Amino acid sequence: MNGGKHFAKGSQKPELPDDGMLRLYSMRFCPYAHRVHLVLDAKNIPYHTIFINLTDKPEWLTEFSALGKVPALQLTTDEGAPALIESLIIAEYLDEKYPEKPLYPKDPLKKAQDKILIERFGAVVSPMYKVFLSGNEPGTLLEISKGLDIYEQELRSRGTPFFGGDKPGMLDYMIWPWCERSEMLKYLLDDKYKMDEERFAQLLKWKDLMINDAAVKSFYLNGETHAKYMRSRREGHADYDMLVNTSKRQRTC
């Protein structure tokens, strides 16, 4: 799942087998699409991935995703139904449609509280992306840490290794894409960022456990790779096919 060329403007529509499997329109480095990969993988739902070049979108994308957005999930069993969009809506749909290995808590209150924590993670994501895209500005790293305090506190009060209990649940997977990407801070800021080991003791343990989770592993990229992509984006030519090209180069070496 780490490779796959991105379909761009002018490309032929991919011909996929008529096997009734879900089709996920995605972009390899999009954290929102990442969320959906995690849910599908955690629930062992088979699916096809169609990676999309978001700078030069293929003309046929709007047939499946009205707004040309990714992630978009196409349900091939539902003739004529447009693809589902919005990562959280897709995630909750999958959790309801495939009730084995539920990811959201059953209790409506606990579920609502997890959703609020997913929503509030925006307070971490915004300053993090500011640093990713424009470098560090005074106070931005502090803002990230302040945002993370709530999650450290929450893990402590839950007293479980994951937010979902003894295994990752929806909250774990929904915030993971940005936690994985936080590793690129040390590459983009030349080792100037390190999470305080005491202040974030539980979160750091959680991060180690998450990296070893099967669903996380199957789509994982290290900080250096994320940073390489981010640099290409900063320079105005997002290198969507970086992994495909890299593995080709490796093969020819």
Added chain:
Amino acid sequence: MNGGKHFAKGSQKPELPDDGMLRLYSMRFCPYAHRVHLVLDAKNIPYHTIFINLTDKPEWLTEFSALGKVPALQLTTDEGAPALIESLIIAEYLDEKYPEKPLYPKDPLKKAQDKILIERFGAVVSPMYKVFLSGNEPGTLLEISKGLDIYEQELRSRGTPFFGGDKPGMLDYMIWPWCERSEMLKYLLDDKYKMDEERFAQLLKWKDLMINDAAVKSFYLNGETHAKYMRSRREGHADYDMLVNTSKRQRTC
């Protein structure tokens, strides 16, 4: 439910009876809070309303709503639990917790499609608020109409009076606060806006039916009243207590 003074900075915390009833922190003219009033009223769930002055928030608000936001729903039965925030999260919580008279469709796909339509209503809300707050600019009214086309189309293809079928469902209630407020366009733009009766035939019928729905009625304000509030907000002194003061004045007349 139309009145109620807004608690401001320096005000005493309201003393409410220990009756186990839900407590909704709200603001009389906030469309997001309006959503929660509609769900509570549609499901006949009893609750106390505490109106909040959002310009000068009472110091004690953060005890209940960590981010000082409204709507916030406090569950008095759940000792120590912070209030729930975010209108859509609260709405879904209420629909799950109080399953009688369900508002979301049971089918996960239909539910996801309704959620996408709730999300996409942002394409109507943004230009509408631009007009509310800064007046009309070229293209903004066209943008509203273009956003509404999807909903007209959807009602036509569903072939039912409401998005929810023969009675309003979650999609109906979640977009209603802005549909009710759209009536103020004629006051704010001196009758220069009128919905095209042919283009929006089904939506206009739907609007008439919605106004007669019991839940909608119980929190309804006409366009002139909304416009009066909006003018006060434009002028920099949002008149939260406009309805209380008006009814007092009426009483003394």
